[in-house]
Amino acid sequence: xxxxxxxxxxxLHGVEENFRLDGREREDYRPMELETDIVLHAFGSARLxxxxxxxxxAVKIEIDVPFPERSKEGKLEFFVDCSANATPDFEGRxxxxxxxxxxxxxxxxxxxxHAFDLTKLCILKGKKCWKVYVDILLLECGxxxxxxxxxxVKAALWNTQVPKxxxxxxxxxxxxxxxxxxxxxxxxxDVKNAPVMVTVCKIGEKCIVDPSVAEEQCSVGSIVVxxxxxxxxxxxxxxxxxxxxxxxxxxxxxxxxxxxxLDEALWATLRQIKPGQDVGFLK
Amino acid sequence: MPQKIQxxxxxxxxxxxxxxNQRYPKIFTPGEVITSQNEFMRGHGTYEENSDLKASVAGVxxxxxxxxxIRPLKSRYNGEVGDVVxxxxxxxxxxxxKVATNSRLDSVLLLSSVNLPGGELRRRSAxxxxxxxxxxxxxxxxxxxxxxxxxxxxxxxxxxxxxYGKLSQGVLxxxxxxxxxxxxxxxxxxxxxxxxILGNNGFIWICPIINNSEDGASGFIQNxxxxxxxxxxxxxxxxxxxxxxxxxxxxxxxxxxxxxxxEESLKYTVPELLVQEAxxxxxxxxxxxxxxxxxT
Amino acid sequence: xxxxxxxxNGPDETLPYSxxxxxxxxxxxxxxxxxxxxxxxxxxxGFLDHRKVFLKTGIVxxxxxxxxxxxxxSKVIVSVFDPHEIPNRQDYSLxxxxxxxxxxxxxxxxxxxxxxxxxxxxxYSAIMKQALESTVxxxxxxxxxxxxxxxxxxxxxxxxxxxxxxxxxxxxxxGVPMYDIITSVTLGIQKDxxxxxxxxxxxxxxxxxILDDTKNSDHGIxxxxxxxxxxxxxxFYQSGMISLEKLNQTVELxxxxxxxxxxxxxxxxxxxxxxxxxxxxxx
Numbered sequence: 001x002x003x004x005x006x007x008x009x010x011x012l013h014g015v016e017e018n019f020r021l022d023g024r025e026r027e028d029y030r031p032m033e034l035e036t037d038i039v040l041h042a043f044g045s046a047r048l049x050x051x052x053x054x055x056x057x058a059v060k061i062e063i064d065v066p067f068p069e070r071s072k073e074g075k076l077e078f079f080v081d082c083s084a085n086a087t088p089d090f091e092g093r094x095x096x097x098x099x100x101x102x103x104x105x106x107x108x109x110x111x112x113x114h115a116f117d118l119t120k121l122c123i124l125k126g127k128k129c130w131k132v133y134v135d136i137l138l139l140e141c142g143x144x145x146x147x148x149x150x151x152x153v154k155a156a157l158w159n160t161q162v163p164k165x166x167x168x169x170x171x172x173x174x175x176x177x178x179x180x181x182x183x184x185x186x187x188x189x190d191v192k193n194a195p196v197m198v199t200v201c202k203i204g205e206k207c208i209v210d211p212s213v214a215e216e217q218c219s220v221g222s223i224v225v226x227x228x229x230x231x232x233x234x235x236x237x238x239x240x241x242x243x244x245x246x247x248x249x250x251x252x253x254x255x256x257x258x259x260x261x262l263d264e265a266l267w268a269t270l271r272q273i274k275p276g277q278d279v280g281f282l283k
Numbered sequence: 284m285p286q287k288i289q290x291x292x293x294x295x296x297x298x299x300x301x302x303x304n305q306r307y308p309k310i311f312t313p314g315e316v317i318t319s320q321n322e323f324m325r326g327h328g329t330y331e332e333n334s335d336l337k338a339s340v341a342g343v344x345x346x347x348x349x350x351x352x353i354r355p356l357k358s359r360y361n362g363e364v365g366d367v368v369x370x371x372x373x374x375x376x377x378x379x380x381k382v383a384t385n386s387r388l389d390s391v392l393l394l395s396s397v398n399l400p401g402g403e404l405r406r407r408s409a410x411x412x413x414x415x416x417x418x419x420x421x422x423x424x425x426x427x428x429x430x431x432x433x434x435x436x437x438x439x440x441x442x443x444x445x446x447y448g449k450l451s452q453g454v455l456x457x458x459x460x461x462x463x464x465x466x467x468x469x470x471x472x473x474x475x476x477x478x479x480i481l482g483n484n485g486f487i488w489i490c491p492i493i494n495n496s497e498d499g500a501s502g503f504i505q506n507x508x509x510x511x512x513x514x515x516x517x518x519x520x521x522x523x524x525x526x527x528x529x530x531x532x533x534x535x536x537x538x539x540x541x542x543x544x545x546e547e548s549l550k551y552t553v554p555e556l557l558v559q560e561a562x563x564x565x566x567x568x569x570x571x572x573x574x575x576x577x578x579t
Numbered sequence: 580x581x582x583x584x585x586x587x588n589g590p591d592e593t594l595p596y597s598x599x600x601x602x603x604x605x606x607x608x609x610x611x612x613x614x615x616x617x618x619x620x621x622x623x624x625g626f627l628d629h630r631k632v633f634l635k636t637g638i639v640x641x642x643x644x645x646x647x648x649x650x651x652x653s654k655v656i657v658s659v660f661d662p663h664e665i666p667n668r669q670d671y672s673l674x675x676x677x678x679x680x681x682x683x684x685x686x687x688x689x690x691x692x693x694x695x696x697x698x699x700x701x702x703y704s705a706i707m708k709q710a711l712e713s714t715v716x717x718x719x720x721x722x723x724x725x726x727x728x729x730x731x732x733x734x735x736x737x738x739x740x741x742x743x744x745x746x747x748x749x750x751x752x753x754g755v756p757m758y759d760i761i762t763s764v765t766l767g768i769q770k771d772x773x774x775x776x777x778x779x780x781x782x783x784x785x786x787x788x789i790l791d792d793t794k795n796s797d798h799g800i801x802x803x804x805x806x807x808x809x810x811x812x813x814x815f816y817q818s819g820m821i822s823l824e825k826l827n828q829t830v831e832l833x834x835x836x837x838x839x840x841x842x843x844x845x846x847x848x849x850x851x852x853x854x855x856x857x858x859x860x861x862x
Contacts, residue, residue, distance in 0.1 A: 004371075004422040009507045010452040017513055021454050023520040023553025027285035031558050035293035047293075068594050097705075104702040111786075112798070112820040151290075223815070231797065232826055235817035242713035242811035245834060249827055256823050265288035272292055 003217050011218045015203045020215070026208045027258055032151070034269055036159040044160025044189075048152035051212065052142025054086075055149050057134060057156040061163075063177070064131035066122060074121020074129040078106040080136045080149070087141055095138075101238075102136070102149055109150070109195040109226035109234040116194055124168050127175055132160070132189075143213040146224050150197035151266055157194060158270055161186035195226040195233045196266065198259045200251040202243065207251045209258050223251045227259035286554055297559050301532045301570045311338035311353055318351065326352025327361075360386040360460040360484035362438040366429045367469040369455070369482035370440070372419050378412060380419055382427070385460060385484045388437035392419075396430060396441035398448075424450040426480050426488065446470055450480075452511055453490025456523055458530040460485035464537040471538045475545055477518045481536060489522050491515045517553060521545060524556035525565060532566035539576070544569040595690050607784055611769060620774070620781070622651065629764070629776045629836055630737075634745075634847040636752045644753025648745040650776065652735035657745040659753040662723035675720040679707040679727045681742055687734045688779075703739050710743045710763065710804040710814035716756040725755060736778040737765040743804050743814070744840065751848055759806035761813060762840040764833050766803075768821060770796045773829065775836055786819055797821045801829050805837040 003011075014020050024030070030051045039045035042058035049055075064075055080103045082095025089095070110116045121130040134156065136149055164180040164187055180186075201211040201222040211219060221241030226234040235252065237243070243251075311317060317329060317336045325331055328340040329352060342355040362368070362384070373389060374381035380392040397418070399411060419425065426447050427440035442448050460483065463469075469481045472492055480488040491511050511519075525544040529536055547568040551561050605613075619625055630650045639645035642658035665676055681703040683692040696704070707729065715725065727749070729742035740763040747761035767777040767785030774781050777800075786800050799819020806813055817826065 002422045004420075004424055005507060006451045007424070007453070007455070010454065010511065013452075013510050014516060017510075017516060019513060019516050019520065019553075021520065022524060022557060023517070024557070025285050025554070028554055029286075029288045031289035031291065033293055033296065034290050068598050100698075100701055101705060104698060104705070107698070108702075108818045111818060114820045228820065231820045231822045232799075232817060233820050235815060235826070237709055237812070237815045240712045242806060242809075242813040243815075244810060245812055245830060248812050248815060248830065252823060252826060261285075261288055265290050269290040269292060 003214055007214070008218045011215055012204045015206050015208055015215075015218075020208070021212070024210075026206060027254070029210045029262070030212075032148075034151070034155055034266075036155055036270075036273055043162065044156050044158070046152050046155035046159055048148050048155065050142070050144060050148045050151075050210070052140055053144060053148045054138075054140035054142075055145075055152040056137040056139055057149075057152040058137075059156050059160045060133040060135065061160070062131050062133070063123070064129055066126060066129040068126070070118075071126035072122050073118035074123075075131040076107070076110060076116065076118060076121075076134070077131065078103045078110075078134045078136065078153075080106075080138070082138050085140075086138045090138075098145075102145065105146065105197070105224060105226070105234060105236055106134075106136075106150070106153065108236075109197065109228070112228070112233050114193055114231070115228040115233045117190060120190065121162075123165055123177065124170075124175065128168070128177065130162060132157075141213075143216050144199055144210050146197045146199050147210065147262070150195065150226065151262070154191055154194045154196060154266060155270060157189050157191045160189050162189060163187075193228045195228040196259050196263045197224055197226045197234075198255045198262060199224050199238075200255045200258075202241075202247060202251065207247070207254050209254070223248065223255065225252065225255035225259060227256055227263070230256075230260065232256070289558060291559070297563055299532050299559075299563055299566070301534065301563070301566045308343045310341060310343060310356075312341050313337075313339055317344060317353070322349065324350045326350045328353035328355060354461075356461075357459060358461065360384060361436075362386055362390070362429045362432055362484070364429050364431060366483035367426065367480070368429060368438075368440065368484045369424065369426050369450070369480055369486035369488050370484070372421055372423045372425065375416050375420065378415075380415070382425065382440060384438065384440075384482075385457070385486060386436070386438060388435065390429075390438040390440050391433075392425070392427060392440045392442070396439070396443060398443055398445075419449060424455060424488065426450060426482070429483075450488055451490065452507075452509070453488055454519060454523055456487045456489065456526050458485050458487060458526065458536065459533075462530055462533065462536050463487075464535045464540075466537055471541075473522070473538065473542060473545075475518055475522075475542070476515060477522055479522065479538075479541065481538075487526060487536070489519050489526075491519070520553045521548060521556065524548070524553060524562075528556065528562035528565045529569065531562055532570075534566060534570065540569060540573060543572045547572070593691070597689070610780070610784060611772075614781075615772065621778075626773060627775045627832065627836075629839065630778075632840065632843055634748060634843060636748060636847065636851045642749075642753070644749045644751070644755070646745040646748035646752060648741045648748075650735070650737055650741050652733055652778070653738055653741050654732040655729055655738060655741045655745055656732060657727065657729045657742060657749045659746070659749045659755065660726040660728075661753075662720045662725050662755070665722060665724045673721050674717040675715070675722070676724040677708055677711055677715060677717070677727065678724055679704045679711065679729070679746075681707055681729045681731075681739070683731045683734060683738075687731045703742070706739060706802070706814060706816050707743055707746065710761065711746055711750070713811070713813040714747065714757050714759060714761045714806060715750065716758060719756050725750075734779055736780075736782040737776050739763070739802055740765040740776075740804075744844070748844055748847060752851065759808050759811075760841055760844050761804055761806055762837040762844065763802065763804040763814070764836040764840070766801045766829050766833055766836075767799070768801070768819065768825065768829065769798045773832065775832065797825050801826070801833065803830065803833040803837065805834060807838050807841050 033049040036046045039058045043061045044059040047056045080099040082090040082099045084091040164185050167178040169176040200207050201219040203218050221239040224236045315338050319335045330339050338353045340355040342353045368384050370382035370384040372380050373383045378394045382390045384390045427442045429438050430441040431439045471479045478493050548565045633649035635647045638647040639658045643661045645658040648655050685692050731738045743763035767774040769785045799821045802816045804814040
């Protein structure tokens with residue numbers, strides 16, 4: 001449902017005044033809720049709720065053959081599903097463009113070796129590797145999808161347990177993997193530098209983060225930045241408008257600053273998680 | 284200074300319930316027999332089968348004399364004549380506007396039931412029909428009163444009073460229609476410096492104090508130049524967050540409850556009111572004050 | 580994304596022979612060192628020089644507008660088809676839509692590309708659309724759609740930029756109203772080296788591998804599209820791992836490179852008009 005001019009004006013002036021509709025400042029986030037380890041059949045999972053946006057991420061790991069040109073690396077693949085549960089607009093192929101955009105941005109953000117080291121997923125050079133499937137389900141859309149998805153993905157990868165491989169027996173062309181049978185004998189993935197995405201939305205002359213649905217409607221253009229450590233792993237412009245170079249620089253700076261705060265907040269939360277805690281997603 | 288980014292764990296979630304006494308009324312589920320005596324009349328949310336009266340929705344039983352109806356816990360808005368509603372124009376048609384009012388069907392605002400600029404008794408000409416989009420266009424918000432209910436349940440609205448009409452700058456909050464308490468007036472100029480329109484349909488409009496002028500034309504003018512001052516903006520933001528706190532804890536919304544919530548919330552900054560603990564705290568304190576009010 | 584397996588895509592599991600050649604190709608480290616030592620690139624350009632550009636309009640006679648661009652070995656054809664009504668659409672959109680398709684010809688790269696659009700092509704299509712949306716006066720053809728197809732005949736790096744620049748020319752050749760001339764330039768970073776308009780080898784040097792003795796160095800690709808007279812950035816895309824300062828620096832470099840291309844395009848368009856006038860005068 002589109003807003004009328006007067007409502008947009010109200011939002012716009014609020015952004016200029018640094019006092020948004022719900023009282024937030026331009027750099028403030030809405031409170032979020034996170035839980036991990038909630039999908040039994042997955043190797044790692046997380047659900048993140050940011051206001052009305054709800055994202056469920058599950059990680060599955062399977063054994064695959066590495067790409068011949070990158071024989072020392074495992075594989076990582078993102079798949080986004082815009083469930084029609086989220087909004088009826090996603091029915092049929094409605095959400096496909098958005099899904100592809102999010103998935104492509106994620107794989108671009110995780111591509112650099114500094115962001116996520118795929119060589120750790122290699123089991124036997126050129127023959128066997130782990131393939132990590134990251135399935136992202138959008139359960140509800142309440143604005144600011146990119147940020148929520150990236151946080152949930154990072155939490156799910158953090159939660160992921162890769163079974164230990166004790167040894168490999170090679171007999172001619174046959175390769176036998178000796179995978180640990182112990183349930184808790186697992187490796188964790190290194191997600192220290194996994195990127196966090198921030199959407200910087202330009203409203204009027206100012207830039208804000210974590211736009212609500214109403215604010216997204218008022219925006220003339222936005223920049224999605226994925227920050228890993230203190231560097232950009234992906235920057236992407238979305239929306240229909242164009243930006244002045246000075247605005248671009250400003251939003252890069254803002255995104256960079258906020259992404260680091262966001263990453264810190266996520267780690268602080270992940271550290272609180274105790275293993276074996278029983279939380280129900282439907283509770 | 285920006286606020287700290289809050290990511291809480293689901294296991295640290297707080298309960299939003301503020302119920303004082305844990306006594307719940309009996310809740311009927313669809314298909315459940317309400318009564319097998321046939322002296323009762325069939326109301327909303329019920330159906331008759333084999334001379335039994337059964338519920339067709341999940342909810343609580345209400346009885347007026349012989350009429351039994353089941354009021355669902357959550358429903359779309361069922362309009363009644365005289366209700367105040369806030370709605371959004373979805374379509375401009377021949378001689379009428381379609382208005383989304385959170386009811387099952389879109390409501391209708393006829394060109395003949397609005398006060399056009401130039402006095403109440405002005406004749407409506409063909410020109411007015413062409414000008415309709417200039418008065419109200421898609422996306423515009425209006426406040427209106429329910430004039431009549433059509434047989435299919437859709438509502439006919441009117442804005443034939445200076446207090447109704449197009450809404451200007453402000454913010455819309457959506458809550459369940461059942462949380463809006465019916466009262467004599469749904470327009471409140473709160474003493475804290477903001478106006479609130481509590482639409483019976485669950486749409487609540489919060490805006491700076493409206494200075495009512497009985498000028499018929501004011502109903503279609505939006506002031507886009509005016510910048511709402513910071514102080515009003517803070518009040519509006521705080522009221523918005525208070526209403527959401529109350530609605531999260533399923534408390535009735537009316538002027539007193541909103542005012543109390545506002546006063547109780549003053550110990551928090553406005554953005555802090557987005558945090559669940561603060562929201563529940565405000566709701567509980569408001570609940571207590573309302574109980575005290577009842578007791579005295 | 581899952582591929583469409585119902586259609587026959589030709590042989591599925593094939594590998595380029597070069598993988599089996601015995602270490603004939605130098606390692607990335609060697610290539611990098613070589614570049615650094617020489618101070619100029621394989622085709623004798625400096626690091627910040629753009630390749631020579633060849634432009635031609637009216638290459639596809641049946642399209643409303645078309646353009647051909649050559650950056651040395653990178654060759655791209657772009658054609659634009661008339662605005663036509665948006666198919667299968669119920670609601671009325673006030674602004675016209677742009678549909679972009681970016682495709683690599685099967686023989687354009689070292690490895691054979693499939694006919695099916697892959698993820699990279701999908702992403703490039705989306706970036707192209709983003710770049711062109713703010714260039715075209717979309718309000719002039721409400722409820723209509725303009726189709727733009729880009730086909731890469733030979734990929735020697737910076738193809739996306741070439742396609743966007745050519746699409747701008749093709750659009751003006753087709754007489755679609757536009758706000759400004761759009762130019763696009765790609766840039767690659769590896770360590771401290773900045774390579775403007777990289778070729779395919781340099782592009783993979785910048786995007787993929789991490790060199791030795793680099794703990795925390797920058798690498799990546801930046802693509803920018805600029806409306807020069809308005810000084811507006813209509814599209815920005817970065818991948819890899821780049822620090823904030825470096826990114827600021829590249830934006831400035833790219834701005835200059837983009838504005839350098841403008842006279843070429845103007846000349847090409849004027850030439851086209853003169854040619855048409857002459858031929859109509861003769862006929």
